[in-house]
Amino acid sequence: MSQTMKAWFAVPGAEGAVFELREAPAPTAGPGQVVVAVRAAGTNRGELIRGAALRPASAPANPARAGTEFAGEISALGDGVSGWKPGDRVMGRAVGSYAQYVVAAQRALMRIPDGMGWAEAASIPNVFVTAHDALVTNAAAKPGESVMVTAGPSGVGTATIQIARHIGATPVLATTRTPAKAVTLRGLGAHEVVETREAGKWVDAVMRATSGRGVDVIIDHVGGPMLADNIQVLALKGRLVSVGRNAGRVGDCDLDEIARKRASILGVTFRTRTPEESLACSERFAAHLLGAVASGLLKPVLDRTFPFEGLRDAHKYMLSDAQTGKIVLTVDAGGR
Template identity: 40%
Template sequence: MKGLIVDTSASLHPRLVLAELPAPQVGDNEVVVRVEMAGFNRADLALTADHYPPETIAGSELAGEVVEVGRHCVGFKVGDRVMALSRGSHAEFAAVDCRLAVPIPEGVSWQVAAALPAWYMTAHDALFNQGELRAGETVLIQGVTSGVGQAAAQLARLGGARTVVGVARSNAKLRQLVNTVVDLGLLMETDWPAEARKATEGRGANLVIDMVGGGALTGNLQSLAISGRLVTVGRLGGSSDTLDIGMLAFKRARLIGVTFRSRSLEDKAAIARSFATDVLPHVIEGRLMPRIDRIFPLSAASAAQALVQRNEHFGKVLLAIR
């Protein structure tokens, strides 16, 4: 089969290489999927030996058709259409633990299915499992124009948030979200914490979902309500910052960090089940639709990589595998 492997031999400039590879062998708890479409995410830019050992197949989410079923897998058969958040998706075939595979509902295209897992599983977990969002609360999403940020804004509205506040650097991208999935859009170069407090009559946001990381922590705390929750998801601005412990204590705030890298298989399976139960019905009924920027053939993966590196996309970048 054809697939993209990560070449880390030039450590300063790791790259994706299209290669002929052996097709995966099905494990007892796996399904082998013929991949139709795969997402290319910002996380896929972390092409380091720490993330990807040499000769590892790239990619982390897919949509495709089951062609082989492991003997311990229940509920799947050859021909089923599935989506998954799973490694090795940038290839013609991928082995997926069946506990992570989610059936694709009838009428949902390959493109839409492939655009869902990474963004919407992450956003749903951050909002509801970690952030414990309740109806009637105000949510502030830091880095709202990012993929997970957009997904979080959509899900917050569908989850009954009273007000969704979005903070971003790009005015052009932010304007496209205001009055659709964001009630109030604020730019990073303004005094956005003060504007967020003003919009909530001085109370602040009950929940902050942070996609930026470095450089945003103080403002996030300033915009947070007393007893609020701050869930840090992304690190677009870097992985370090300075924490004002006095402000954290005064706000009696909960600071919650999340990542999929340290999750157990059981944790990831639970997130997939929650996504299937709570998110997919909105897709089926047309209330939720991921924004897709463009689709590249597998052979043009380097162009997809460059586009995401330049941050010129606004929506999901997909690879058409077949």
């Protein structure tokens, strides 16, 4: 293994983070850790949203390793690691995954199912762990309850739709601003797809789909512009989980309607979780649903791949909102 490697860094800039490909020291595994030779890394919109605030005057404002999830082969083991060996194909969540090598806790590792490609495997960890944490852990969705997933074509959206259907939610609704994506969302398990290009007009469609009672659980990735209408379509004792705020952080909230419905608004993020809490999220997903991934009942949704050096192009494509599912960087093993 080389002493150095290529890695992407988020560097503070006048208009937010600038992503730079740099030479960096190759990592070594500490106790309970492994080094993974990365073969693919999933991109995530959150890095652009957080990056917009990374300016020289902000704190902290130092260059930081970028990337959240990986798929690759174990190249080295730290002390105390058991059950894994060099060469094992693994995927997981780890800071700094946009690199030729990354260090990951053994507790974060998930075995890649036989026959699954690197890019497909890199499409799984962050979105499925996030979706499971929002829908199963925080919303506590139950079989027979209705679930609505906003921004259904997003990476987390495609994972949430599948998990909701898998655990017996009914009906499962997905929203999109792009009618052409409806067929794909139904194929993932959505009973109904609701177009939301015109604010307010989609409320009636949701109420019809739920026989007038509203939805028990909303997993929201849009944020402020949909907040008022999301509250309007919640059922009694409904739960609104804010996963992403891609269209804005601020929206109108009718507190009297929240009180009348005895509804809950829950926020989820990994930014304020401790490493232990983040690892627990991965472990809960793996214990509950990794078997369903291995058997093909839950599937990664890969939209497009870009070469490792093409992160900026991947981000540009992400901002076009043309994708359904994940955008992944692929790492050429021969270039290490």
